[in-house]
Amino acid sequence: MRLPSLWSRDRDDPFAALHREVERVFEDFGRGWPSARALIGTAGAGASPNVEIHETDTGLEVSAELPGVDEKDVEVTLSENVLTIKGEKRSEHEEKQNGRVFSERSYGSFQRSFALPFEVDASKVTATFDKGVLKVALPKSPEQEKKTRRIEVKSG
Structure with missing residues (x-):
């Protein structure tokens, strides 16, 4: 019996998808903006x-x-x-x-x-x-x- 990979389990998990999306938003948030300083x-x-x-x-x-x-x-x-x-x-x-x-x-x-x-x-x-x-x-x-x-x- 073959176990599903971690990636495929996360892909089907709505909470994991939400987590990835939130991480992406924070990573993209400051790109291209001048620094706060x-x-x-x-x-x-x-x-x-x-x-x-x-x-x-x-x-x-x-x-x-x-x-x-x-x-x-x-x-x-x-x-x-x-x-x-x-x-x-x-x-x-x-x-x-x-x-x-x-x-x-x-x-x-x-x-x-x-x-x-x-x-x-x-x-x-x-x-x-x-x-x-x-x-x-x-x-x-x-x-x-x-x-x-x-x-x-x-x-x-």
Whole structure:
């Protein structure tokens, strides 16, 4: 009696087929993309910028670290209560040595979107960019402030 090979057993097993497909997707995922370092410019950083969101009594404060990104290459939009931060990093380096020219270029883009937990006053949203840090202030809408009521918690 001949035993079936491992390959033929896996071929008939739907879980093995799913496992192979998932492995293939992860292997193919990064092919042809610039490295995360080229996208953001810092070793170990992911393709998306680090973002910190802080809620205050009057709204939200969002800070995004964008080292190596120029202010003109950053776009901030607010649409239907979703804040989106998009950007592109461009880096060009040219070095001349012993009559030879070495040139290196890297490009990469990122996008992060955040569903906001409350209605904001879109007319008062501000964004500033300083030393590679984007700060966005999102004040609550007047209607939202009326809907919010702080309830004092008392001990028993």
